[in-house]
Amino acid sequence: xxxxxxxxxxxxxxxxxxxxxxxxxxxxxxxKPASAHCDSYDGPVITDARKAIDAQDPALVLKWVSASQExxxxxxxxxxxxxxxxxxxxxxxxxxxxxxxxxxLHRETEGAPYxxxxxxxxxxxxxxxxxxxxxxxxxxxLLKKLNNRIGQVVREKYEAAVALARTKDDNAEAxxxxxxxxxxYTHTLEALHDVLEHDHAAHAH
Numbered sequence: 001x002x003x004x005x006x007x008x009x010x011x012x013x014x015x016x017x018x019x020x021x022x023x024x025x026x027x028x029x030x031x032k033p034a035s036a037h038c039d040s041y042d043g044p045v046i047t048d049a050r051k052a053i054d055a056q057d058p059a060l061v062l063k064w065v066s067a068s069q070e071x072x073x074x075x076x077x078x079x080x081x082x083x084x085x086x087x088x089x090x091x092x093x094x095x096x097x098x099x100x101x102x103x104x105l106h107r108e109t110e111g112a113p114y115x116x117x118x119x120x121x122x123x124x125x126x127x128x129x130x131x132x133x134x135x136x137x138x139x140x141x142l143l144k145k146l147n148n149r150i151g152q153v154v155r156e157k158y159e160a161a162v163a164l165a166r167t168k169d170d171n172a173e174a175x176x177x178x179x180x181x182x183x184x185y186t187h188t189l190e191a192l193h194d195v196l197e198h199d200h201a202a203h204a205h
Contacts, residue, residue, distance in 0.1 A: 038103060038110075039103045039107065039114070039117055039118050040117070040118040040121075041118070041119060045102060045103055045106055048061055048063075048064065049061050049098070049099055052077065053077075053081060053084060056081050058074060058078075064102065065105045065109065066105075069105045069108070072101065072105065073102055073105060076094075076097065076098045080094055080095050080098045083095075100114075100117060129146075153188065154188065157181070157184055157185040157188055158185055161181045161184075161185040164178035165178055165182075
């Protein structure tokens with residue numbers, strides 16, 4: 001059977017926006033706790049916490065914890081606010097304890113373990129883009145970047161599988177190299193398919 005590569009990518013390209021939209025859905029609302037960015041210093045939790053301290057308004061941080069956790073975080077918040085204008089060394093120690101507690105409690109609401117505060121700049125690029133899209137209300141820019149990246153990844157894996165298929169039956173070593181590329185290629189597309197199926201199932205309920 002002749003394979004029309006141009007037709008394949010033309011058809012695939014028409015679906016990339018769908019894939020990108022679903023991946024955006026995952027990054028915004030269904031990200032696994034292990035890849036969350038709420039524990040980084042430039043993440044939304046600590047950003048809101050510092051705004052709350054400056055404004056002396058606990059409402060800015062309470063949304064990140066459950067109602068049952070308020071009794072633990074509010075006394076710490078009030079203590080930080082009281083110390084803000086005092087000795088800065090003491091303030092920084094207490095502030096860090098407050099931030100650690102806030103992030104730990106938030107992680108508990110996600111069912112995820114607390115593994116410490118992460119440095120600014122450690123957030124994955126896709127999550128940074130998703131936050132920027134929310135701030136700028138620019139989904140077109142986000143989807144364009146996602147489309148380009150998805151297309152690049154699929155093309156690279158496809159080309160690798162096609163190239164190695166030419167020699168896959170020459171010997172065992174060549175065959176194993178092709179199998180590795182084939183599995184990588186098909187698993188990538190299966191992952192995209194699973195995302196679409198999950199999204200469809202979620203809307204069906």
